[in-house]
Amino acid sequence: MPKVSVVIINYNYSQYLDERIQSFLGQTYRDFELLIIDNGSTDNSVDVIQQYTKDPRVSVKYYDENDSPLKRWNEGVESTQGEYVMIAASDDSCDPRLLERLVEKLDNHPSVGFAYSQSWEIDDRGNRLYLSKQLMDHLHPGLWDTDFVASGREMCQHMLFLNIIRFSGIARRSVFVSAGKFDTQLPYEADWLLWSKILLVSDLAYVAEPLTFGRTHANSLGKVVKNASVLEGRLIVIHYLLSNIEPPEHFWEIVYVPIIAYWTRLMLSGQVPLNKNLRIYGLLRVIDPHVNYRLVENLYRVSTKKLALLYKIFSKKQEVSTLK
The missing domain is CATH 3.90.550.10 (Spore Coat Polysaccharide Biosynthesis Protein SpsA; Chain A)
Structure with a gap:
């Protein structure tokens, strides 16, 4: 043998x-x-x-x-x-x-x-x-x-x-x-x-x-839906590990918070199916009971940035109209 x-x-x-x-x-x-x-x-x-x-x-x-x-x-x-x-x-x-x-x-x-x-x-x-x-x-x-x-x-x-x-x-x-x-x-x-x-x-x-x-093949993770599936898999790994070991103190700010921000961008793209978003949310909530607070905080931050960008674009258009 x-x-x-x-x-x-x-x-x-x-x-x-x-x-x-x-x-x-x-x-x-x-x-x-x-x-x-x-x-x-x-x-x-x-x-x-x-x-x-x-x-x-x-x-x-x-x-x-x-x-x-x-x-x-x-x-x-x-x-x-x-x-x-x-x-x-x-x-x-x-x-x-x-x-x-x-x-x-x-x-x-x-x-x-x-x-x-x-x-x-x-x-x-x-x-x-x-x-x-x-x-x-x-x-x-x-x-x-x-x-x-x-x-x-x-x-x-x-x-x-x-x-x-x-x-x-x-x-x-x-x-x-x-x-x-x-x-x-x-x-x-x-x-x-x-x-x-x-x-x-x-x-x-x-x-x-x-x-x-x-x-490594180019564009191997080029699609939003595939990226969401990869994220779901990563959360399954994290959940399994956290069920067996204590995480380092800096895990939350280095890994978990950026994951929420990343998922928010994927979700707002409108390309991720509802059932996948629900599974991802379920994993996030099991990992951290405070996930709702983090989500609201992140959505507020994203919305504020988008509104600021829209205001900037609108202001520039107004300046161009005035010059005409």
Whole structure:
């Protein structure tokens, strides 16, 4: 039985798929199995995958119809055998030493349920954009400069602010399963929620060397309704974490108040369905009983700014009319 099970989910990413598969088959760590799941692709992904089916480490599942990648990842984990599991997107890539470094952390620290490395965020063409630590340094300056093993519960304080695990790492299978796997009812931020659940019951290991390359696609959050769904997912994560840990004092002004302001803008756009707004409001109210006061305060601030802008525009029009 292989020590590590890697599950790649692919849907119409044939242009990146060859690089992704080779990034695993070229790993310095060899004791792994690679399950490639094609989620109903309509491009030439199947042709790319077929080139690797003779490798004894590779197994493949093809689906005729596209379904939730979260569902496919859960199914993939269930059909593999490794003590450690890694879920992987088909448009990302990784350094040949990734598995070796992360397996070493899990082997040497039985309390660790999840291990991951710093990542490079890359664009469509593979150009490096920035390191993940640049997004997190403000949470704990210097922490992500070196390798560490830390209490998962303590790291959950950082998870209240953002998902510090930008891209996938390796989880201990027993912890992955006991945490409930991916919530398939949560289209966005399901990984954030699962990593949080894992950290609440186990420790976290981090490798400071950037061994993961996560691809960021332009305009991936371009629609208001999608942004509202992402916000709803984030609030579900925050609610879950606050049900299990005490937040830092500055959480409310740094995270919660700006979220209310952001939701107010989304709501006033008129593009978010009523039922979604009601769900978001329900989450906000569960998280903070004083949400109505905060909402009124924010709406007053927004309305005041809009009225001031309208008055300014009206005044300018009046000046132009007078000059005529």
